[in-house]
Amino acid sequence: MTFNLKILLSTALIAMTGMVAQAQRRLPESHATQHNALIARQNPTVNPFKIENNDILLNHVKEREEMDMESEIFGEFWNSDNVNAYGNAMVPDHKIIDVSEYCAPIMGRVTSNYGYRRRFRRMHKGIDLGLHVGDTVRAAFSGKVRMTKYERKGYGYYVVMRHPNGLETVYGHLSRFLVKPDQVVKAGDPIALGGNTGRSTGPHLHFETRFMGIAINPAAIIDFENGVPHKDEFAFDKKTYNKSQTYAPAKKKTTTKKRYASTKKRKK
Structure with a gap:
């Protein structure tokens, strides 16, 4: 009887020890579950x-x-009657104009610069680029067409575009329009064909850059020889405006070869 009791007590003790061990093994899992549930409640759905x-x-x-x-x-100032839609606007104190998008309207050489013409007693407000009649003229910047008109004693057939950077560009002496007013175009899109209309002495593109109707010397902004802007941004103020009025591209230095005179020895 005593022996059986000892066996029973030993069995019960082993069983209890196993239950405690099992409970201890489950504790971390239970804790992890509770921890995850707590985090889930704290995070917004x-x-x-x-x-x-x-x-x-x-x-x-x-x-x-x-x-x-x-x-x-x-x-x-969306005036469709005048090249200058802004009237007598003033040169801004300081305006940064992004010209990085520039695309050459025509890859022609400069035939006439910006500046005053004593012969005609008037200002030449743009720059002339040589072309052949029928050559494709492209938009210098993305923007919207403001005007397509004809002026017999001036621009001939011409296009005026306005751009998000604040500039307006003028394309004169054209032979045919490829765009209409209020049409949105991207830089490099064809807008016209070159010509010799209006007051013109030969086929060329008259190209102007204006800000608030104020003509800026295009050569101060654009390197026409290479068809790219001088810089990605043009700072426009009274100082740069006055400087641009007389701006001219630097002339290339010409290397002159030294000439050596050939002398013949006299016979004695």
Whole structure:
């Protein structure tokens, strides 16, 4: 009887020890589960509909900003009768104009520079680039066409474009238009064919760059020999405006070969 009791007590003790060990093994797992549950409760639930709504809102704000900018650039002073739609605007105190997008309207050599013409007693407000009648003329910058008109004693057939960087460009003495007013074009898009119309002594493109109607010497902005801007940005103020009035590209240094006189020895 005593022997059986000892066996029973030993069996019970072993069983209890196993239960305690099993409980200890489960404790970390239970703790980990509780910890994960706590973190899950603390993290906010991601609502896919809320994300989508935020994207829609951001797109709406962006579209609104673009519309406001377009209205500001292409809405005000959108005069379709005059090359200068701004009247007597003043040169700004300081304006940075991004010209990095520039595309050469025509890859022709400069035939006449910007500046005052004593012979005609008037200002030549652009630069002339040589071409052949029918050559493709391209938009110098992205923008919108403001005018396509004809002037018999001046520009001939000409196009005026306005650009988001604040500039307007003028293309004169054309033979044919390839765009219409209010048409949006990108830099490099064909806008016209070159010609010899208006007050012109031969086929060429008369090209102007203006800011608020104020003519800026294009050569101060563009390196026409290489068809690229001098810099990605042009700082426009009274100082640079006055400087551009008389700006001329630096002349290339010509290397002159030394000439050596050939002397013959006299016969004695």
